[in-house]
Amino acid sequence: MLSLQQQETVHFFILLIYLTDVNMVAWTDFERETIQSIFGKIDEDVGPAAFSRCLVVYPWTQRYFGRFGNMGSAAAIQANPMVAAHGKVVLNGLQKAVKNLDNIKGTYTELSVLHSETLRVDPDNFRLLADCLTIVIAAKMGADFTAEVQAAFQKFLAVVVSSLCRQYY
Amino acid sequence: MSLSAKDKANVKAIWGKILPKSDDIGDQALSRMLVVYPQTKTYFSHFADLSPGSAQVRKHGDTIMNKIDECVNHMDNLGGFLSSLSEVHATKLRVDPANFKILAHCLLVVVAAYFPNEFTPEVHLSADKFLQQVALALSEKYR
Numbered sequence: 001m002l003s004l005q006q007q008e009t010v011h012f013f014i015l016l017i018y019l020t021d022v023n024m025v026a027w028t029d030f031e032r033e034t035i036q037s038i039f040g041k042i043d044e045d046v047g048p049a050a051f052s053r054c055l056v057v058y059p060w061t062q063r064y065f066g067r068f069g070n071m072g073s074a075a076a077i078q079a080n081p082m083v084a085a086h087g088k089v090v091l092n093g094l095q096k097a098v099k100n101l102d103n104i105k106g107t108y109t110e111l112s113v114l115h116s117e118t119l120r121v122d123p124d125n126f127r128l129l130a131d132c133l134t135i136v137i138a139a140k141m142g143a144d145f146t147a148e149v150q151a152a153f154q155k156f157l158a159v160v161v162s163s164l165c166r167q168y169y
Numbered sequence: 170m171s172l173s174a175k176d177k178a179n180v181k182a183i184w185g186k187i188l189p190k191s192d193d194i195g196d197q198a199l200s201r202m203l204v205v206y207p208q209t210k211t212y213f214s215h216f217a218d219l220s221p222g223s224a225q226v227r228k229h230g231d232t233i234m235n236k237i238d239e240c241v242n243h244m245d246n247l248g249g250f251l252s253s254l255s256e257v258h259a260t261k262l263r264v265d266p267a268n269f270k271i272l273a274h275c276l277l278v279v280v281a282a283y284f285p286n287e288f289t290p291e292v293h294l295s296a297d298k299f300l301q302q303v304a305l306a307l308s309e310k311y312r
Contacts, residue, residue, distance in 0.1 A: 056290035057297055074291045131274060135293065138278045139285035147197075147204035147221055150278060154205055 025159050027101055031152040038137060038153060039098045046140070047091025048084040050133040052077050058128045064121060090129070097160050105163045112167035123165040130157040170298050177244050179295035184241045186284055191238065194283060195230030196222060198276040206271050212264055233272075240303050247306040259310040266311070269304035276300065 027035075055062050056074045065071070068082040077083055093111065100107040115121045134154060138145045145153075172180075187194055200221035202209050216225045236254070243250035258264055277296060281288045288296075 053290045053293065057294045074289075074294075078290065134274075135278055135281045135288075139281040139288060142282050142285065145278070145282050147201040150201060151205045 024102070025104070030148070031155060032101060034149050034152040035098060035101065035156045038141075038149075039095055042091070042137075043140070044088065044091075046133075046136055047089075047094075048087030050129065050136045051087035051090055052080070052083050053136060054129045054132040055083065057132060058125075061125050061128060064119065064125075094160065097156070097163075101156075104159050105166060108160070108163040109167065112164050115164055116168040123161070123168060126161040126164055130154075130161055133157065170301060172244055172295070172298055172302060175291075176295035176298055179292045180241060180244065180299045183280065183284065183287060183292050183296060184238070186287055187280060188238065190283065191234040192227070192231055194276070194279050195234035196227045197230075197279045198272065199226055199230040199233065201279065202272050202275040205275065206268075209268055209271060212262070212268070237303065241299075244299070244302075247302050248309055251303070251306040252309070255307050255310040258307050259312075266304060266308040269300075269307060273297070273300035273304065 055065070055071060055077050062071050065083070065086070068080060068086075070076045070080060071083070096107055097104045134150065134157065137153060138150070141149070203213070203219055203226070204221060210219055213219055213225075213229075216223075216229075218225060220226075240247060240250065277288075277293065277300070280296070281293075
């Protein structure tokens, strides 16, 4: 049987655990700097490039964009202005996460509900887009896209994808 | 998602660029996989040194790339060509097939870094399909 003091200590720690967000992501300095550096220097065309690549490489992802018009070929997709515009929207969404690295989950709460309830996007498609973005960044950075940089970048995208999936039920 | 004539042409074209640098590319792809997806290290506990660019990693990267090279020349019959290697993967190596996708992704990342202009979305599509077919053939004998 614990003493009153011991019980209070136990209660304190239980409260501490509840108050602490055990899902908080821990970023190393290297990861933080890498992610901020990549997104700080990113060209505007990266969003459209990654998004159009996803629609070409994984054509079933086109199912959500019936209103975008002509997506009948890789050339048509890459020339489609609505595709390009949406690529920019996606990139801006990612920039938001970069500015809120310590609370991506909270930053994306509404976006998650939107993708689950209104847009009804299969979450696996987020991973496909993330892979295409990684490849676009690799193409831009060449040798600078080292294994460690890739690991940091993909960790960021994994957190983004996980936060987007959070409100699905 | 079988390979069209266009896919095969795209794969042969990009492989033509990859081949002269396949030692470096293979080494980089495998090293990268071990760093970015540390769980894949579990299959290499018999390697003394798993650090990027180590001799054993490099050699294994070569092995893989040489085999993929042969696959490029057997795209019409990957199942038949990889039959015995599939047996090895099924009975001895027992690599979870999810890892083939991981290695394929790492290889494509390295290819994109080396050949940003040639690795267009269409080429990416064909290469991804090709590696998926290789993975399928490799896991054919699993069950």
